[in-house]
Amino acid sequence: MEKENKTTGKVVGIVANLVMVEVDGPVAQNEICFISLGDEELMSEVIKVVGKIAYVQVFESTRGLKPGSKVEFRGHMLEVTLGPGILSRNYDGLQNDLDKMEGVFLKRGEYTDPLNREKKWEFKPIVKVGDEVQAGDWLGEVNENDQPHKIMVPFKMKGTYKIKEIVGEGEYTVDHKIAVVANGDGTETELTMVQKWPVKVAIRDFKEKPRPFKLLETGVRCMDTLNPITEGGTGFIPGPFGTGKTVLQHAISKQAEADIVIIAACGERANEVVEIFTEFPELEDPRTGKKLIERTIIIANTSNMPVAAREASVYTAMTIGEYYRAMGLKVLLMADSTSRWAQALREMSNRLEELPGPDAFPMDLSAVISNFYSRAGFVYLNNGKTGSITFIGTVSPAGGNLKEPVTESTRKAARCFYGLSQARADSKRYPAIDPIDSYSKYLEYPEVQENLTKNVGEFWLKDVNKTKDVLLRGKEVMEQINILGDDGVPIGFHETFWKAELIDFVILQQDAFDKIDASTPMKRQQYMLSKVLGVVDSSFSFNHFEDVSAFFKEVINEFKQMNYSEFESEKFKKHEKTLEELLKKQAN
């Protein structure tokens, strides 16, 4: 849609950030335009065209904007700039570098360059003159915070090309010419390290997208053990406010086994973003010993920033994710919260006076969400290497009601469901993921099952299913005890209940603020689960139901002290020994 003559227009109507523009030429849906307001230029996107009137959503405040203001259309959609130097940057929803902006307050119409144009990168070529390449193929590599950042043939270039020139090893800026390629007609194109891509279009330059099959370790026990997510998988975390969504999301992004972490703070609290800004430069990546911030990209569109840019922010994050995936890297993308994104869609739909769907959300909400989730995934690149985007979104259901449209639509799209429960949060059982309602569809994939059996343990799947059964049984028994009373049920009921509590306290509950307990490697999870199931399988003798709770509380206490101790340390073993003695004493 590149055009020779730029279309222009003038403002004829304004309602909040929706502006009507009378145009003098062709405009495309989603085309970007700039509205002049004094010295400022306000970036906007076309969202509807009726006759000669283009409806544009402005990514800024429209305060003071007058009818008659000039508008210039740019002939392209909203794009991100891709190249080395994106890692550890803090961007807004439109990929402006927030650190480059001056002053404490955001200025309207200030747009900053996402890349550093002066910095020189140590480039190593991968292709030779004469090689045949296509979009997404690797031309060379630079070291970006110790990640092998591949310089690729721009995704926009369709067809095959021959390498005519490629620079040798050396230091270059991102705008330096690094290669010249020619197509079939011999037309030559100069390439630099930078390319652009429209955010609302998926990058599809890979060979194959198989079903995900590999576990993605997060260190969060109630996810990894009970409902694991896979590399390239999708999941969502719905929960009423105050149930620990954000803490859980931060824990996952700190601990998960990913090369690149992208955090899209979409319409959320600014202080939470500040927490990431403050903590990630300090925190060590447990796997590399480097700082977490070095592998992290933050897209911050906090709730008080313009609403249209909020909608763009998740797409910006996904596109950057796809760019790194094409380099053969494992990307983890977290969006907090996709409900805010849906609300941005609702606000615009409302101003466009479209007929509303359920809860006044636009009718195509479900399709938009599915389409977005489908951009995640595990891929085989054209060169046979693999890459992945694992996407976890949070959902903030209105009124904590999981039947509302955003949750329902997301449920259709995401494969893992981590439902946060108000009751668990109220009794401070964190993370408050409901062990019974939550699920991971991946556990049913034969390829995932095979992978787990091979990597975690031969009996792992059996143990996991058993754990779920015990938890469910525990819940049923609890209901009966509540109805019939403590002494109205056989003692065995109490034992069943407390065995479920044991799993709850030792495996499910995890202290995200404790240095050791916060993250549990798979090996330790496997060890602890089999230990706990060992207790569950044993039979004990009790005279009175009160002895049951007293005994299990002691057992839980020892297990918890183990959780708080370094794995296999002296302290760990000491508590393990006390535990064994305790069990022996009570054994049947």
Add this chain to the structure above:
Amino acid sequence: MESQAFQKVYTKLTNITKATVTLKADGVGYDEIATVAGKLAQVVKIAGEDITLQIFEGTEGIPTNAEVSFLGRPPQLTVGDELAGRFFNAFGDPIDGGPAIQGEVRDIGSPSVNPVRRKQPSNLIATGIAGIDLNNTLVSGQKIPFFADPDQPYNQVMALVALRAKADKIILGGMGLTNDDYLYFKNVFDNAGALDRIISFVNTTENPPVERLLVPDMALTAAEYFAVDKNESVLVLLTDMTLFADALSIVSNRMDQIPSKDSMPGSLYSDLARIYEKAVQFPEGGSITIIAVTTLSGGDITHAIPDNTGYITEGQLFLRRDTDIGKVIIDPFRSLSRLKQLVIGKQTREDHPQVMNTAIRLYADAANARTKLENGFDLTDYDERTLKFAKEYSDQILAIDVNVDTDTMLDITWELFGRHFKKAEVAIRENLVEKYWKN
């Protein structure tokens, strides 16, 4: 009010609703203010030549030939040190009989703070109320509402918190305050000798509802003056945000917008966030902390107003009357301060996080025991002990009349643990139990 070199007066309204008027005019900017028959109004929609204005005082008595003049600027507030100790209406005009403020004129509803320029909130705000300091610690730069039923003493608790928190300035934004409550605040602040650090923007129930829409922005523009220009710590009290949201829905309704949940405008989340996100810790030391009140109808927190608020604010505080002790307490289950993790165990004693969580867990056990009792079941010995614990905990920690420092709160809680439970039952980290356990 003001004069401009060129000011065109229009006298032909084409449309009048209860809150808005429409007329044909040109050269008008979005968000600009105007006067319509002497009443202040703001541009909310431009469609070609048709300009729609919302009239803050309501459209009663406005004729179709009313004089309309546009002022060419958004709503503004004159800021300066003289603001301290003064009372204003929603338009920023003095209502205490004092002189007009001399100082710099600023647009209200200024842009947001660049998130990378914010500092992480890290200063604990001590209130002496254990239900807050121990379980739901407040931090400067935080935004937190009281979710309260209309019959609860939320304004009293808020005034108490405001006076005990050592803020340089306290700014009261009163929306739909009853005259009695307005006088209550005035008296409390006056009696505490704190009037010189208090600034009030007040819309009472006697004033038209749409005026309220200006109150938070007025209060926060004043707050930004003191926090940014003077590096002061500013505490902003907003009561009652439910009435603010109601005013939003009135305007959106008059503009024929499609309502979303609970008849609220679809933009409610953004509208509320714009206000609450003004809470900030600035790197130079100034801060804005917002304590708000959101009244509930029948305790329903799933209603769009409290629900959206809960997702924006950093926690919420619930008040509840505990019939066992006959006092109002801060409900430990439903109350939450999200920023407490930044200070507890760091600016307070190391055992704070675990003691807090354990006490609440045991308090939850007591609630279960109470359910059992109500259902006519026998209680175990453990149940009996949790009930005793809960009563003492409620009386000595949760009640809003408690006024002690945090170390004392922790000591009291350890004492209650020791009195009612065994060490294994509290399941706290071993080294802490060794250090603090009291028999």
